Amino acid sequence: MRSQIREKVEYALKNYVDVFIFLFLVFTKSMIFIKILAGNYVSPSVKYSLLASLFIMISISLLFKTKGRIKFLYAMDFLVSFVIVADLTYYRFFKDLISINCIRNLGEVGEVGDSVGNLLRFSDFLFLTDVVLLIPVMIYFRNRKPDLAVLKKRIIAFSTLFVLGVVVQFIGVRALALEQPGLLSSLRNKSYIARCIGNIGYHGVDIYNVIATEIRKSQKLPEEKKKKIEKVLLSNKKQGNKFANIGEGKNLIILQIESLQQFVINRKVNGQEITPNLNRFLKKCMYFDNFYYQVAAGNTSDAEFMTNNSLYPAATGAAYSIYAKNDLDSLGEKLKEKKYYTSVFHGNRRIFWNRNIMYNTEGFYHFYSKEELNADEIVGMGISDRTFLPQTLDKLQTLQKPYYSFVITLSSHFPYRAAAAKTDFDVTGYEGTDVGNYLKAIHYTDEQLGTFFKGLEDKGILDNSILLMYGDHSAIPQSDKSLLYKLVGEENQNDYTWYKKYQKVPFMIHFPKNKYKGVNHLYSGEMDTYPTIANMFGLKAPYTMGKDMLNSKQGNVTFRNGSFTDGKVFYVSTIDKYYDIKTDEEIKPTKAVLEEKNRRQQQLEYSDDILNKDLLKEFNSENNSQTK
Incomplete structure (x- = not known):
């Protein structure tokens, strides 16, 4: 044997x-x-x-x-x-x-x-x-x-x-x-x-x-599920009347800033402010200091998608590539109904991230891209912020009013070396690292933003415009977190801290005459931008997954990977743990928290169904037939 x-x-x-x-x-x-x-x-x-x-x-x-x-x-x-x-x-x-x-x-x-x-x-x-x-x-x-x-x-x-x-x-x-x-x-x-x-x-x-x-x-979604999805969407329709219609007739400018994260705001390196111009300007704004990016694989394009549609990004891949032919209930389309001229400004090629097709789907009349603007100076992937922002300022003065202009910067894009080479900002102790290059790159962009803000003020554009600004996504890969923690002096170096503190991006709203300035601590995210604008500009936007930040009393941030926070509890899906935000201590989830987790997961599922089944086409068609 x-x-x-x-x-x-x-x-x-x-x-x-x-x-x-x-x-x-x-x-x-x-x-x-x-x-x-x-x-x-x-x-x-x-x-x-x-x-x-x-x-x-x-x-x-x-x-x-x-x-x-x-x-x-x-x-x-x-x-x-x-x-x-x-x-x-x-x-x-x-x-x-x-x-x-x-x-x-x-x-x-x-x-x-x-x-x-x-x-x-x-x-x-x-x-x-x-x-x-x-x-x-x-x-x-x-x-x-x-x-x-x-x-x-x-x-x-x-x-x-x-x-x-x-x-x-x-x-x-x-x-x-x-x-x-x-x-x-x-x-x-x-x-x-x-x-x-x-x-x-x-x-x-x-x-x-x-x-x-x-x-x-290729299969039809059950009618019962369609009704549930529409009910969830309509439940987000209105949260209150604060700031209602305050923007009617005014121009809307949204400035999406490449890789701008909150940890650089009001921070110094070697005695120098990293973002002095943003620091000064945010004092004139309503500033949200617990605002999170919620992007997935589409990164910058996902930030654009959420801001203009208040739907979650694709579970895999980029929504801009996968759903460009869908019917959407976009911000641009709603403002067009109010006789707004809608446009996008970006210093990259038209076809990148499928923008040339997607912007038409989202209701933009015109896309000012690298092909149309003067590409006299290239930094990294496209036109430098130094020449892009002044060109944008000049174009804004010629647009038919009222207008909605979506402006996307580019120079502070990872890996940051191109923009870093354009400034002598002192990053001793971080020189030659991703963190050091980022600090220099975002400082370079901040310099250009300072000139842009001054131009908006000098030309009187801010007198009749509402300006929103935010960072699109994270800047520092988690593989470089040790240097980031050194920069900020972070002691609690765990996954919870990484999510709670270092997935935040600045979000600010500037109103004419610097009204309503101050800090708002509501936990919110990119999904909430569109509903907030809809309230301010009197738009009928029933099919959104986010919340109006100016009227919400409770936080509402769900990440594409299933992590979420309501401002009290923070669930980190990568480690399947729950934390009390006040104490930063791990907690056992209550029945209510587990129910909230299921609700958030259901939201992600419903958003996927909306995109995969092109449900907004059906919902809008039904609404139009009912109103006739």
Whole structure:
């Protein structure tokens, strides 16, 4: 008996050594990657899920003869390794994993290539070293005498290993689905999924979801669910009458500032203010100091999308790429109904982020882009803020009134080196780092904003305009958080602190004659911009997911990954923990908090349904027929 077992082991080692090498290498690399995602603690169950995924891959290879099997396993090793490097690079900036829908945005990679290159680390390429080193080994084994196992035996081996892999992986997936209902279908927290069922398992779920979504798109949504969604939207319609219609007849200017985060406001480095002009101007504004960005994979374009539509960004990919042909209930369209001239100003190419199509969908008459403006100075990805903002100021004076102008700056874009080179701002102690380059870049943009603000005042534009300003998204990748914490003197360096303090962006509203200036502490986010404007400008905008910040009494911030806060409790989905905002202590969730969590997750699901099923087209059509 023992001799038979020994013979079988020797036979397996001799004829299937490629399988064992593949299993060892890919398992080891994947576990290292998962540990990077999870920190020091890795759930023991993830090992079983990862092995199950590898068993499925290996089972398929067993259908081939020796040469074909070796080729297949080598290809799988390369694919898994390449995806790990892509995931790591993506994770450093977005704190998320790459997905199939992100491939839709590959056209933008050329534009942000410098940013991608800056996120790569030399250590990342260690994941690919075995792919190169295995080439001579692969050639050696391919030239050996082939395994003579007949097809019947290969099919039996395939079936056994495949079924084992599927069953074990199903157990892990089902356990996760029961633990967090809706997580796998929404992919709202991709890194958590990978930490539970492995990186290969996550990408398998992603592929399944893409296929399932395409199938669902072709199917009708139940009428009962449509009514629930419309009811939720209409419940956000009106929160109060403060500031109602205060903007009627006035111009609206929204200034979206690239990578502007709150931690630079009123902060000094080496005795110098980082943003002196913004610091001065916000004293003339209503300033929201607990305002959060809520973007996902679309980054800047997601900020634009939420500001103009008050719908959540796409669960995967960018809404601007995926839903450009949808019917939307956008801010631009509503202001056009009030005879406003609507325009966008941005110093990049028209086609970047599909803007040339999306702006038409969102109701903008004209898009002043890099092709139309004077591109006499390029900084980073487009026209420098130094020349872009004065050109915008000149154009504003010529527009038909009243107007809505959406202005998007660009120079302070990651990795910040181009703008940093334009200023001698002293960042001693941070020179040459991402943090140091960011401080210089945002200081450069602040200088240009100072000139822009002065121009708006001198030309009298602010006398009959309401100006909103905010930062679009984060500036510092979490991989650089240690330097950021050094800059601000942060002691509580945990995931909760990272979310609560360092996902904030400034938001301010300037009213004519500097009225209503002061600080508002309401917890709010980019989703709330449109409903707030709708109240001020007397717009009928029933289909929004956000809240009017000027009339809300309770905070309302939901992040695309399922984290949320109401101003009292902060839930961090990446670690599945709840915190009391006043004490910053971890707490056990009450029944009410868990119900609120379910409501927030339902909001994300409903927003996805609205976009995937183009429901606003149907809702608006029904409303129009009822009003006739």
